[in-house]
Amino acid sequence: MADNETVEKQKRLTHGDMVKTFWRAGFLQGSWNYERVQNVGFCFQMIPTIKRLYKGDDKETAAALQRHLTFMQTTPVMTSLIGGISMAMEEERANGKPIDDATIASVKVGTMGPMAGVGDPIFWGTIRPVIASFAASLALSGSGLLAPIIFFVAWNAIRLASRWYLQKIGYDQGTNIVANLGGSLIQKLTTGASILGMFIMGVLVPRWTTINFPLVISKATVNGKTTVMTLQGIFDELLPGLIPLLLTFMCIWLLRKKMNAIWLIFLMFAIGIFGYWIGLLG
Amino acid sequence: MSAISVILLLIVAFLAGVDVVLDEWELAQPLIACTLVGLALGDVSSGILLGGQLQLIAIGWMNIGSAIPPDAALASIVSAVLVCGPANLSVSNGIAIAIPLAVAGQVLNIFVRSLIVLMAHVVDSRAKAADIKGIDGIHYLDMVIQGLRIAIPTYIVTIVSPQAVQGALNAIPKVITKGLSIAGGFVVVVGFAMVINMMANNEVWPFFFIGFVLAAITKLNLIAFGILGVCIALIYVKLSPRFNAQSTVVEGAAGEETSSGGDDIDRALDEL
Numbered sequence: 001m002a003d004n005e006t007v008e009k010q011k012r013l014t015h016g017d018m019v020k021t022f023w024r025a026g027f028l029q030g031s032w033n034y035e036r037v038q039n040v041g042f043c044f045q046m047i048p049t050i051k052r053l054y055k056g057d058d059k060e061t062a063a064a065l066q067r068h069l070t071f072m073q074t075t076p077v078m079t080s081l082i083g084g085i086s087m088a089m090e091e092e093r094a095n096g097k098p099i100d101d102a103t104i105a106s107v108k109v110g111t112m113g114p115m116a117g118v119g120d121p122i123f124w125g126t127i128r129p130v131i132a133s134f135a136a137s138l139a140l141s142g143s144g145l146l147a148p149i150i151f152f153v154a155w156n157a158i159r160l161a162s163r164w165y166l167q168k169i170g171y172d173q174g175t176n177i178v179a180n181l182g183g184s185l186i187q188k189l190t191t192g193a194s195i196l197g198m199f200i201m202g203v204l205v206p207r208w209t210t211i212n213f214p215l216v217i218s219k220a221t222v223n224g225k226t227t228v229m230t231l232q233g234i235f236d237e238l239l240p241g242l243i244p245l246l247l248t249f250m251c252i253w254l255l256r257k258k259m260n261a262i263w264l265i266f267l268m269f270a271i272g273i274f275g276y277w278i279g280l281l282g
Numbered sequence: 283m284s285a286i287s288v289i290l291l292l293i294v295a296f297l298a299g300v301d302v303v304l305d306e307w308e309l310a311q312p313l314i315a316c317t318l319v320g321l322a323l324g325d326v327s328s329g330i331l332l333g334g335q336l337q338l339i340a341i342g343w344m345n346i347g348s349a350i351p352p353d354a355a356l357a358s359i360v361s362a363v364l365v366c367g368p369a370n371l372s373v374s375n376g377i378a379i380a381i382p383l384a385v386a387g388q389v390l391n392i393f394v395r396s397l398i399v400l401m402a403h404v405v406d407s408r409a410k411a412a413d414i415k416g417i418d419g420i421h422y423l424d425m426v427i428q429g430l431r432i433a434i435p436t437y438i439v440t441i442v443s444p445q446a447v448q449g450a451l452n453a454i455p456k457v458i459t460k461g462l463s464i465a466g467g468f469v470v471v472v473g474f475a476m477v478i479n480m481m482a483n484n485e486v487w488p489f490f491f492i493g494f495v496l497a498a499i500t501k502l503n504l505i506a507f508g509i510l511g512v513c514i515a516l517i518y519v520k521l522s523p524r525f526n527a528q529s530t531v532v533e534g535a536a537g538e539e540t541s542s543g544g545d546d547i548d549r550a551l552d553e554l
Binding site for chain 1: 300333342462479487516519
């Protein structure tokens, strides 16, 4: 049934509008503010649609602009999906369908929360840290300009492709998509992304940290060979990466106690300085 | 510093200032920003090295909700100017300086984002007048302000004499600088903790420990771990009873004419 409606719909947005909206969506957070967060950017993203549908009608234009200046806060990439849905709704409204302001507002409010729930772990929790730590390790192993180029190209290829296809899915599916936000696909994506993210974080804890306890615990001379056992040696016997793991858990605990991240970084520096001063760290 | 270097540097600083707020192109991420500063000032290799180390520290600095993270742009750009420019600081000193800069940038960012509340109200009145060009103009102006937030402090740093910077750093005792560089080896755990806190729940904690043990004991590289991670995630999602119960229902419905929208999304994804 939904498919029939799509076919009969008198389409008025052009491919050019899609491209313009896609480009403008990349400036979403330019007017990020404490009151309504991404509202100006979302309106900025909707302007090609508003121009196309309501050109020459100042009253409708003003109403549409104000509709899209309400509170908006989600993962930036996901506004392409919400934008696509809004484009489809605005188009139906302009074609005379009874879609009022409250419907458009409630669809936006209803989607931005779940979209942030999916987008944050995928983009900020997995894709960016994985690319960033891979590129950083390349940089530190002396691969030169290749490292920052890989970071830039890999991230932006994923981001731009996501924005384009999310906008397309949003526009093609319109409000159908909203009815299925609780569906298994979203949950599968969120869980899968969190599993990959947690797995990679577990990998990075021992791999991208260096900590050394040069303190000598014992010196034994057997058959003329001197074996020196340092504190670090004992930790490595237990499990390499054990101390970074404990430090990570200390940070997780302190963050949950609402300690500011920047104070935690200062705390790490204090541990480094104090540890070196008493001769425990080197 | 030649005039051309300063101009290139200020362009990089401006773009980083805009993009750290947009969070789109990731030009303000330390690895990219420090490399660009290195290119502008003619010392790329130090820029990449500094950027790589700062990147590991900044890995968890994310724009989540309304929380404003430490500012990667000011930290990367100014510390890279001091390392790659005439002051010629060591990379470890550059990192020590980057942290207070990140806090300063964060405070500036909070200030600017509060100021933009006023601009958003101007946008409201422009919307009432159906003035599309006016809305566009204010949105661009807001981005210019965010760009200048980084470009102006960067310019000030370029006119401070390099000897003064070196003199100030040489006055710091060795126990501090050495201690800071030791801490530079493990300060990244703060970032890891932030990312973990965002994703962690009882269901996914075991995967953290699987990754940890494999990385601590084996010699697999990161690409191998990436492949393993994707496979584990796919297998879990496929086998988990939670999703199986639902997918049977969806599969059952897919064969009938009255398909649910969930299939539409699945189908749309397949078609891509």
